[in-house]
Amino acid sequence: MATFGERIANFFGGTDTETQEGLRGLFITELKDIYYAEKQAVDALGEQADASTTDEVRNAFLQHQEETRNHVARLEQVFSSIGVDVEEGSCDAIDGLVDDAQRVVSNTDSGSLTRDAGLIMAGQKIEHHEIASYGSVVTFAQVLGYNQAARLLEQTLNEEKNADKKLTTLAESFINSRASSEENNSHRNDDNADNFEDNLVKPDGVRYDSSVTPGNTLGSTYSGNASTPFAGTSGI
Ligand SMILES: [Fe+2]
Numbered sequence: 001m002a003t004f005g006e007r008i009a010n011f012f013g014g015t016d017t018e019t020q021e022g023l024r025g026l027f028i029t030e031l032k033d034i035y036y037a038e039k040q041a042v043d044a045l046g047e048q049a050d051a052s053t054t055d056e057v058r059n060a061f062l063q064h065q066e067e068t069r070n071h072v073a074r075l076e077q078v079f080s081s082i083g084v085d086v087e088e089g090s091c092d093a094i095d096g097l098v099d100d101a102q103r104v105v106s107n108t109d110s111g112s113l114t115r116d117a118g119l120i121m122a123g124q125k126i127e128h129h130e131i132a133s134y135g136s137v138v139t140f141a142q143v144l145g146y147n148q149a150a151r152l153l154e155q156t157l158n159e160e161k162n163a164d165k166k167l168t169t170l171a172e173s174f175i176n177s178r179a180s181s182e183e184n185n186s187h188r189n190d191d192n193a194d195n196f197e198d199n200l201v202k203p204d205g206v207r208y209d210s211s212v213t214p215g216n217t218l219g220s221t222y223s224g225n226a227s228t229p230f231a232g233t234s235g236i
Helices: 004-013 023-051 055-081 092-107 113-144 147-184
Strands: none
Touching (some): 055 113, 055 147, 092 113
16 A cells, blocks of 8 residues: 555656556546537637628637647647647537537527627636646646747636637627617617717727726636626616
8 A cells, every 4th residue: 555655756757556547647537628619719700700790709819729629739739748649628618618608699699799798608618628638737837847848838728818808808808888878778868878989999999998897896807707898787
């Protein structure tokens, strides 16, 4: 019977003799699952772009779809760097999150800003899942001494964080106000109720208007806490 110290040493060395499964095995299994998830994300981002109402949201999804294709290629480099054949695993989480995004589309009107609000929400759920997954495998790679793999995975982790941040900025800049008004317009006739045009994003880039979501001060970088751009808003 191995001592606890020996088990820990074996685990980090890649072989837990008690379970036949060490950190290296867990790392490779997770890489395969992320590889599967990224491939699903490429298709889902295309569907989300097609379903988007505004150019701003559509472009955000298309841009991240391109990045996600790079994430797939980068994972293939990671497999190669550790001498493991590229293989897809499975991921119930991404399957469920993609289903949720499709449900947003079927439950909202085409051309509505509520559609975009829902798509951003669904997109951020996917990003947060990816951030959690990549955060873990970066740490595993570092512990296992796979320095090249750790660097590659960290690049992707940072791009996932940036994608999440862009979606938050988009949401804060105009979606909340606009989607809320679509609900409220059917209940009131107040010419000054919402000055939407002031909050719209211009074609040359995202313009953040801090007055849109008072009190909602989402961080500029992901810090491990869920960012919920729609929290506290009404009409969504
Ligand atoms: Fe992503």
